[in-house]
Amino acid sequence: MSKFFPKICLSFLLVASTLAGCGDSGPKPSSKPNEQTARTNFKGSKFTVITSADNPPFESHDSANNQIKGFDIDLIHMIAKELEAEIEIKDQDFSTLIPSLDSKKADLSIAGFTPTETRKIAVDFSVTYFKGDNVLLVLEDSGIQSIEYLAEKKVGAQLGSTQAEIASQISHVVKDLQTIPYNKISEVAEEVKSGRIAAGILEKTAAENFSHIGTHLTIIPLDSRFSQPTSIAFPKGSTLKAPIDAVIQKLESDGRLEQLRKKWFGQ
Numbered sequence: 001m002s003k004f005f006p007k008i009c010l011s012f013l014l015v016a017s018t019l020a021g022c023g024d025s026g027p028k029p030s031s032k033p034n035e036q037t038a039r040t041n042f043k044g045s046k047f048t049v050i051t052s053a054d055n056p057p058f059e060s061h062d063s064a065n066n067q068i069k070g071f072d073i074d075l076i077h078m079i080a081k082e083l084e085a086e087i088e089i090k091d092q093d094f095s096t097l098i099p100s101l102d103s104k105k106a107d108l109s110i111a112g113f114t115p116t117e118t119r120k121i122a123v124d125f126s127v128t129y130f131k132g133d134n135v136l137l138v139l140e141d142s143g144i145q146s147i148e149y150l151a152e153k154k155v156g157a158q159l160g161s162t163q164a165e166i167a168s169q170i171s172h173v174v175k176d177l178q179t180i181p182y183n184k185i186s187e188v189a190e191e192v193k194s195g196r197i198a199a200g201i202l203e204k205t206a207a208e209n210f211s212h213i214g215t216h217l218t219i220i221p222l223d224s225r226f227s228q229p230t231s232i233a234f235p236k237g238s239t240l241k242a243p244i245d246a247v248i249q250k251l252e253s254d255g256r257l258e259q260l261r262k263k264w265f266g267q
């Protein structure tokens with residue numbers, strides 16, 4: 001990490017209030033996980049994959065078998081199979097993922113990550129594999145029809161997420177909007193349902209998932225300037241990026257990625 005990173009990080013925090021990847025001061029691991037040279041066969045290797053399993057249909061807990069399931073999970077298994085590697089998936093809070101990569105405690109993170117320029121200071125990203133829209137999740141009878149209706153209201157978003165950044169951007173153009181950060185996306189949905197906050201900012205597929213489960217919730221689309229691509233994140237300089245990029249491109253061109261998107265998003 002460069003000497004000036006904490007300063008950049010701090011000033012960004014002041015502006016945007018939340019950011020995954022800032023402020024990691026935890027102990028460095030004694031050994032670095034899987035330092036690979038550029039190659040395509042990783043037989044015998046085991047990658048530590050971290051995620052935040054609170055983001056259906058990308059990654060969430062499967063109550064039926066105590067496993068983590070989702071589009072990202074199928075994708076990373078497919079990638080591992082292509083590379084003949086094994087993976088171990090660990091669940092942790094979203095806001096801790098980039099700090100963990102930054103201190104090389106994992107080989108990669110798949111968690112519906114948007115590859116932002118600020119995060120690129122701390123981590124590397126794969127080619128993108130999905131493009132998501134963002135929405136407001138509100139109560140059906142809230143009367144909220146667009147971001148202009150959020151003046152003097154409380155809005156929730158996941159701590160360290162790009163949705164929290166969007167809330168911050170909206171607060172510059174909407175009077176007295178208060179952003180409340182939550183550790184888990186499900187908490188944002190619960191808080192909307194209970195009426196404690198007026199709206200949640202969520203990725204559309206996650207919002208649809210929560211609005212189906214809950215009654216009385218509805219979705220207000222945000223315009224396309226709030227749409228965001230999705231990538232896998234790696235520790236800076238990771239030699240896994242090139243082979244994984246190649247596999248994603250292969251899965252895209254042979255139609256398997258498309259099939260996976262159909263399975264999880266029906267699109």
Ligand code: ARG
Binds near residue numbers: 160
């Ligand atoms: N795309 C958003 C971001 O990169 C949200 C990702 C949330 N992912 C999760 N597993 N909770 O910040």
